[in-house]
Amino acid sequence: xxxxxxxxxxxxxxxxxxxxxxxxxxxxxxxxxxxxxxxxxxxxxxxxxxxxxxxxxxxxxxxxxxxxxxxxxxxxxxxxxxxxxxxxxxxxxxxxxxxxxxxxxxxxxxxxxxxxxxxxxxxxxx
Numbered sequence: 001x002x003x004x005x006x007x008x009x010x011x012x013x014x015x016x017x018x019x020x021x022x023x024x025x026x027x028x029x030x031x032x033x034x035x036x037x038x039x040x041x042x043x044x045x046x047x048x049x050x051x052x053x054x055x056x057x058x059x060x061x062x063x064x065x066x067x068x069x070x071x072x073x074x075x076x077x078x079x080x081x082x083x084x085x086x087x088x089x090x091x092x093x094x095x096x097x098x099x100x101x102x103x104x105x106x107x108x109x110x111x112x113x114x115x116x117x118x119x120x121x122x123x124x125x126x
Contacts, residue, residue, distance in 0.1 A: 001025045001115050005095050008120035015124070016083045021095030021117050027052075028076040031115075032099045033067060034107055035080045037091035038119075044094070048080060049107035056102050062065045063089075092119040 007019035015060040021033070032051055038044040050068040057069050072120045078095055098113030098126045106112050 001027060001031065001097050003097060003115055003117035005093065005097050005117040008093060008122045010123045010125065013086055013124055013126050015085050017085060017122060018079055018081045019093050019120050019122065020080075021039070021078045023076040023078075023097065025076070027096075028097075029073040030100065032102050032107055033069075033071055033078040033107040034079075034096045034113055036094045036096060036100060036110065037089075037122075038094070039091040042091075043060070044110060046108045046110075047093070048095040049102070050078065051102040058104055058107055077114075082122070087124050087126045090122060090124050092121050094119045097113055 002024040005021045011017050034049040035047040036044050036048050046060050048069050050057050050069045054071050066084045071078040095117040096113035097115040
């Protein structure tokens with residue numbers, strides 16, 4: 001599966017932004033989808049994941065209550081709605097397709113994801 005992320009941009013602290021990730025192929029609904037991010041000079045980190053049906057979601061503590069992950073299997077697209085953005089949210093955001101099993105320990109691990117998008121840059125100014 002090929003993934004194409006978009007929707008990043010420059011916003012001010014407190015603003016909202018939605019990034020999207022479109023997948024090619026007819027097996028999108030077979031994958032747990034995840035969002036990760038990588039800030040300059042830092043390691044890539046887990047942000048959120050959603051199960052194949054969309055019924056289960058998990059968030060990193062740093063974004064819980066501010067970010068919402070969703071998916072539309074008919075459109076082969078996963079979204080990340082980001083509200084109350086902070087300067088520390090500045091990063092390149094990557095979508096990934098991976099584990100068929102949705103468990104907290106599994107979805108947080110990058111090596112569980114076999115397919116990655118190219119990243120979309122989100123910059124939050126103070």
